Amino acid sequence: MSESRSSVACPLLQEFEPLTDLLARVPCRIQKGLLMCDVMWTCVDVTDHWIVIGTDVGVVYVYSRPRETVLHQLTSQVTTLPVFIV
Numbered sequence: 001m002s003e004s005r006s007s008v009a010c011p012l013l014q015e016f017e018p019l020t021d022l023l024a025r026v027p028c029r030i031q032k033g034l035l036m037c038d039v040m041w042t043c044v045d046v047t048d049h050w051i052v053i054g055t056d057v058g059v060v061y062v063y064s065r066p067r068e069t070v071l072h073q074l075t076s077q078v079t080t081l082p083v084f085i086v
Helices: 002-007 020-025
Strands: 029-032 035-038 041-046 050-055 059-064 069-075
Antiparallel strands (some): 041 050
């Protein structure tokens, strides 16, 4: 019975396109004052045309799938608050 569960793939979680450009443009670390801190993704929203990533440093990255580039890097007015909903 466990074999039938493990062989069923969830098509909603599969990505058949390399997202190296997106991963290269979203930094792993960011400088806040004199300190370097890690950037953590707090939320992700995906459609056929867009991937939107919210971070814990108050920045939202908007990636265009057709153009294969990050179109916008949106910064909140209060950068000390993480983005939880995109």
